[in-house]
Amino acid sequence: PDVGDYLTYEILDDSVIVVRTAPDTLRAYHNVCSHRGRRLLDTPPGKRDARGRGRQFVCGFHGWRYNLDGRCTHVPEREDWPCGLSAGNTGLTGVEVDTWGGWIWINMDPECEPLRDYLEPAATLLDPFQLENMRYRWRRWLVFDCNWKTALEAFMETYHVPYTHPEFMRFGSFLGWSRAQGKHSNIGYDAPKGLDENQAKLRLGGGTDPRESTAELQNFTWANANTNTTQTLVDAANRLVEEVPEDATAADVLRHWLDTARRTDAERGVSWPTVEPAHVARSGTAWQIFPNFQIGHALNNMLCYSARPHGHDPDKCVFEVAVYELYPPGEEPETEWVYTPEDDPDWRTVLPQDFTNMAAVQKGMKARGFSGPKPNPYRERSIVNLHHNLATYMGTGEPRDLA
Numbered sequence: 001p002d003v004g005d006y007l008t009y010e011i012l013d014d015s016v017i018v019v020r021t022a023p024d025t026l027r028a029y030h031n032v033c034s035h036r037g038r039r040l041l042d043t044p045p046g047k048r049d050a051r052g053r054g055r056q057f058v059c060g061f062h063g064w065r066y067n068l069d070g071r072c073t074h075v076p077e078r079e080d081w082p083c084g085l086s087a088g089n090t091g092l093t094g095v096e097v098d099t100w101g102g103w104i105w106i107n108m109d110p111e112c113e114p115l116r117d118y119l120e121p122a123a124t125l126l127d128p129f130q131l132e133n134m135r136y137r138w139r140r141w142l143v144f145d146c147n148w149k150t151a152l153e154a155f156m157e158t159y160h161v162p163y164t165h166p167e168f169m170r171f172g173s174f175l176g177w178s179r180a181q182g183k184h185s186n187i188g189y190d191a192p193k194g195l196d197e198n199q200a201k202l203r204l205g206g207g208t209d210p211r212e213s214t215a216e217l218q219n220f221t222w223a224n225a226n227t228n229t230t231q232t233l234v235d236a237a238n239r240l241v242e243e244v245p246e247d248a249t250a251a252d253v254l255r256h257w258l259d260t261a262r263r264t265d266a267e268r269g270v271s272w273p274t275v276e277p278a279h280v281a282r283s284g285t286a287w288q289i290f291p292n293f294q295i296g297h298a299l300n301n302m303l304c305y306s307a308r309p310h311g312h313d314p315d316k317c318v319f320e321v322a323v324y325e326l327y328p329p330g331e332e333p334e335t336e337w338v339y340t341p342e343d344d345p346d347w348r349t350v351l352p353q354d355f356t357n358m359a360a361v362q363k364g365m366k367a368r369g370f371s372g373p374k375p376n377p378y379r380e381r382s383i384v385n386l387h388h389n390l391a392t393y394m395g396t397g398e399p400r401d402l403a
Helices: 115-119 121-129 148-151 166-171 210-224 231-238 250-267 275-284 348-363 380-395
Strands: 006-013 014-022 025-030 051-054 056-058 066-067 072-074 094-100 103-107 135-144 174-180 184-189 286-289 293-297 301-310 315-323
Touching: 014 103, 025 094, 066 380, 072 286, 094 115, 094 301, 115 121, 121 184, 121 275, 121 286, 121 293, 135 348, 148 301, 148 315, 148 380, 166 210, 184 380, 210 231, 210 250, 231 250, 286 380
Parallel strands: none
Antiparallel strands: 006 014, 006 051, 014 025, 056 066, 066 072, 094 103, 135 315, 174 184, 184 286, 286 293, 293 301, 301 315
């Protein structure tokens, strides 16, 4: 990004401008002219946000101008105001902004705690994965007929995998744990039999020959989801039968597969981070960052979800999916946020299985015959934690004992 590059973020009635004011400085402002309240930047129809590059923001209503530092630099016919205008009441209202993990984070609470403090313990557990070095492989957004919480909850546990994605069961068990981590939570898969806990993150498949089942799982995931793996991992898995003895243990197959993929990537200029096995185990496979962001992390790729309200309609939400990968410097693909309806074939087959649950849950939980959710205490604790923290923040909706 260059100085003057900007984009907007919209949620409910608020719109925020984030702009690069110097090579290493970001500023954020409420997207509203201080004169009569017109938005300075309009989001084009059908687009996720407004974005561009400039040296100033000009209100399209009466021509008031603001520089990148938020100061009002021009008021047409300024002499008509004998008093009442000052630098303090004509500038743009600032919004807290910071960076971590390669993302820009904003907070409209001027009294908010520092970002790093807010993100703990997720930040410490995710830092070794060097997420900031990953770049988009693809990114899409759409509007769902469900509340934003309903959409996120579909990805906050592994309890659903055998029933929503039964085709994965031929590759082994995909059940896992869920842990509350203060405001946030993380989830992970139970380790396959005979493997250490840290090896639960990468799946070998459940066949009698781990060389074959690993390749089958990687190829299936690549073809039907295009997430959670890379071409390097797929290619390395496809060579396992040729390169690893038939009597090799699952642990040996896993080690050879990852070592080969790491070495292949290094040869093309891609450096994987080195993360201690115990740390990998504690980090799990995905983090839910309160309230509306999920990071599905790995050593060389990442899958992220975010959700937010669609206007003021509690039965709709804006949902975003992004896949990241490590690339050689300068070779990352050029991507944009693309609006992709849920029936678009670019979603492949796996994610649409999750999508079908969302609207059905939104309708079903309003039924007279539904007395309320009964989440699995082990596998769905992250969902409980989300609602516990929402209740704490809002001061209402505290959990009640079931009758």
